Amino acid sequence: MSSITKKSPAILAVLATAALATSACSSSKSSSAGGSSSGGGKSIPVATANDINAKDASTLKGGTLTLAIDQYSSQWNGMTNNGNEQDTQKVLSTMMPQLFHFDATGKATPNADYLVSADESTVAGKQTVTYKLNPKAKWSDGTPITYKDFVATWKGEEGSAAGFDVASSTGYDQMASVVRGADDFTVVVTYKTPFSDWKSMFDQFDGGGLYPASKVSTADGWNKSYMNAIPVTAGPFKLEGMDPTNKTVSVIADPNWWGAKPILSKIVFRAIEDTSAQADAYNNHEIDAFEVGPQSALYAKIKDTTDSTVHYAGGPDWRHISMNTQSPALKDDAVRKAIYQALDRQQIADVDLKNLGTWKPTVLNNRFFVNNQTGYQDNGADVAFNPTAANAALDAAGWVKGGDGIRAKGGVKLNLKWIEPQGVKTTSNEAQMVKADLAKIGVGLVETPVNSDDFFDKYINTGNFDITAFAYTGNPFPVSSGAPQIQSVTDPKNIHNNPRLDSNPAIDQALTKALEDTDPTQAIADANAADKLATDQASLIPLYQRPQIWATKTNLANFGSFGFQDYDWTKVGFTS
Incomplete structure (x- = not known):
């Protein structure tokens, strides 16, 4: 990445996003294609288009993907102040529940891996949201994901309990109750006041927004269970290891994942603090992709790199x-x-x-x-x-x-x-x-x-x-x-x-x-x-x-500059 960044807590709103009337564009240069123009002269789109080299996942090959990140994190509860950082959330997004997917326009749809349905209604004059959970969804310790995890996350997030380190209580502080519905896989949320952003709750756009009750039900657990550790996950990948010496976090495909099998077998997130060094590592084929961002010096380093594509998008x-x-x-x-x-x-x-x-x-x-x-x-x-x-x-x-x-x-x-x-x-x-x-x-x-x-x-x-x-x-x-x-x-x-x-x-x-x-x-x-x-x-x-500009190896597919779309790590792979 090109600069230190903080995540805005991922809360949906009623407002649709609008964009420049432009289309996504990328530039690439490969040894076999004879070279083409670099990113200079290309329009950078906003919101409704992205640039990720979209391919049919069934045609892709697996292997190991190595990505650069800015920093090696210590706090892996993404809902805390120190955990609420873009690179931390990016790593978490491979392993933690994502209740909704977002397309390039920012439209949210339930993620069937976790949700059978999510419906809003009015009960006794109060806004009520009912989540029906996929009963196959479970944490890496074998515990099913149930209403108990929603209750624990809400109590940690809503802001009134003493001792909980919370990046934002927006939305959660408007909930009157979170309770069990017809069974353990039905969650009923009642709001004190209208909250049009209800789809955002318990979901962190490209991050971690729902945590296991076994780990976060107390302030001590909320603040410390994910400190220098990622003990329990529930995504297509699981933690393989954390190496503070070499500043890497490695995740591998979880064989117990109940959804579509990931194409990649492993992802390595490598912290390289000096962004110029990230570009050097990319040109030396040590990493497969990194965010160039708004830095012309980095752009100049990679714009003519062979077997490389520069992606552009304009997100929020x-x-x-x-x-x-x-x-x-x-x-x-x-x-x-x-x-x-x-x-x-x-x-x-x-x-x-x-x-x-x-x-x-x-x-x-x-x-x-x-x-x-x-x-x-x-x-x-x-x-x-x-x-x-x-x-x-x-x-x-x-x-x-x-x-x-x-x-x-x-x-x-x-x-x-x-x-x-x-x-x-x-x-x-x-x-x-x-x-x-x-x-x-x-x-x-x-x-x-x-x-x-x-x-x-x-x-x-x-x-x-x-x-x-x-x-x-x-x-x-x-x-x-x-x-x-x-x-x-x-x-x-x-x-x-x-x-x-x-x-x-x-x-x-x-x-x-x-x-x-x-x-x-x-x-x-x-x-x-x-x-x-x-x-x-x-x-x-x-x-x-801030423009989103990514450099990726030309054979990397379904990854790049996402704009308003979320990551779907199960579909990322290589064309060759």
Whole structure:
């Protein structure tokens, strides 16, 4: 992957996603084909198309697939704050239940491997969802998947129980009860208030969203059972081994899997922190695929590689700058808003996204909807690039420049610590641009590289930073997946996917309304109302929609840039 990323908790919403009127495109260069054009000049699609070299699974060959990931994780409960990371979820998606599949348009359908049906109704005036489970579905310890696992997951997720580390309780906190239905394989969920995103519950888009009751029924089990371990699984693959020395996680086809047999016999996830080294490993045939992402240097390294294909898609992923509102230098709203105005975000987008085909670097001014998505509204007018206004605002707020050019007030200097993962050139380049912009308004910046494995766990999620940049990867449903990033945090030890530690009741009220809306048009309006308030709060600064660009070996099929589609690991294989 090309940059450190966090997952938006995978919650479906009522809103359909819209896209550019373009089709998926890929470029390849093979020794037998004589070469063709690289990705330069190709359009990068959004939402309704993807690029995965789709093939009939029955024609494919198996073997071992080796993939690069950014970091070697320690927490494998994907519903916790530290487990809620894209690479962690990617590994988990091979082994944990996926209740729904999503097509390239983001449409959800029940996954028959786990669900016989999932139906919504109104009972005694309350929204009620009834899941009928596939009785063949079972955990790797031989225990059937039953209503008990749904109850345990709900109680861990809903947020009121003490001691549970939860990335997001959205949706779960609106449930009144989760109980046994007609039998152990029937689950009845009753909601306190309307929740149109019910299909998302107990499901993590490309990750793990349902865990065994035997492991997560207590806070200690929830927080620690999957720490440095993946003890129980329920997917087409099972854990073969974890090697912290070589930073690899290996999964193998589970012979007890009840669904369609996977084509691959083994998948190896290899953590390579330096993204340039990922490209080198790919060119040296050490890995079969890796995410190039928005890095022109990586793209240049692999665009002419033989027997290779570059895939393009535009999913719900976006890059941003985060500021810690509890940092002494950033508690003042006026400071954060001035920083927002001082940043030349168009320059950042231009530099980050240069030489990546015809993708037009465009500033993103929304935290729910990417630029070409239904519902997108530019909510950034009040914080448009304006260093003059930023300087004036800081002057008015009493922040005075010292002899070193850095402003101070009440003994607090505006000298910020920028935390970045080592080896991620995108973040380092951004630091230099941000430093230059902030120097013009009397704000200092100290670039502080840290080990990639520790970036979230020891710095971002613990509040040990002033300012940083990373990407959020979303899902096909923008309102619910965007909500946790701006919801108030009441306990710094449980940040609910908001490391900025914001607290704004007005935003919470707007989010509650948007999440309860059953009318899609009204939900869009209410989400944008919340986003405007978040803009004024000025702690989460969107930069741009992040293109999905993957390099894969030409013979790898049903894998690449998925856009809004989920992984189906049973269908991934090789054409030769």
